[in-house]
Amino acid sequence: MSATWYECKVKYRKTDETGGQKVLTEPYLVDAVSYTEAESRINEEMAAYISEEFKITNIKVANYAEIHPFENADRWFKSKISLLAYDEESGKERKSNMYMLVQANDVREAFDNTLEVMKNTMGEYSIPAISESPIMDVFPYFSGEEGETEQLERFNAIKASKPEPVVVMGESFDDIDIDTDAEVEEVES
Incomplete structure (x- = not known):
């Protein structure tokens, strides 16, 4: 169900x-x-x-068919998936759309995460659109039965994980002060 x-x-x-x-x-x-x-x-x-x-x-x-949290992501993106099917009676291709909510940090990562979710799909599909969703948080239903407690904890842990700071040359971007008014110096190679 x-x-x-x-x-x-x-x-x-x-x-x-x-x-x-x-x-x-x-x-x-x-x-x-x-x-x-x-x-x-x-x-x-x-x-x-x-x-x-x-x-x-x-x-x-x-109208979400599926919800997919990912680790170290903090925003939700709506992915439109167009499933392609061949109608043998009419001889035409039919396209049906479904929407997924995928957790990511940016649109590119949302695209990659959507591909990850769809990798075992047998039929043909395309991803015509991905946009940031205004959804702030997702609360799935768990009945509290024996196996579902672990599932709830895993879902919440993945959903709550924070993005790792980007580290370049041993320093994290969170620790670097960027002076936007500094003059750019050209370096000859």
Whole structure:
């Protein structure tokens, strides 16, 4: 049985670094069997993250066929997959589209991760579009049965992993100050 994903928009007040408050509306994804369960689950999940009052402003069925978290990635991308099939009766090629949510750090990595997910697909397909999704987080459903606890822990560990800082010549980009006003010196080779 495939999962039904519900996109839930949550509105809440957030305090920024300067102490000012800002009202945000962010979309989250939950796996549920009905709108009622989706509302209940998003309330439960958000209560763990938001200490102040929040409001669910919208719930709708999301059109994702599959959700794939990847380690060391912090954003979600929507990949459009066009599956190609040959209709023997009419003699024409038919194309059907499906959408996946793939975790990555940029569009190129999202493309590579989509190829990784699709590598065992027997049929022909193409990837006509990949775009960054506004989805902030994904909350899959786990019943709590014996084997699913490990699956939930693995999913959450992969989803929560942070990107590794890029290291060049022994220094991480997080540690390097870049002076954008510095003059560029040409080096002869």
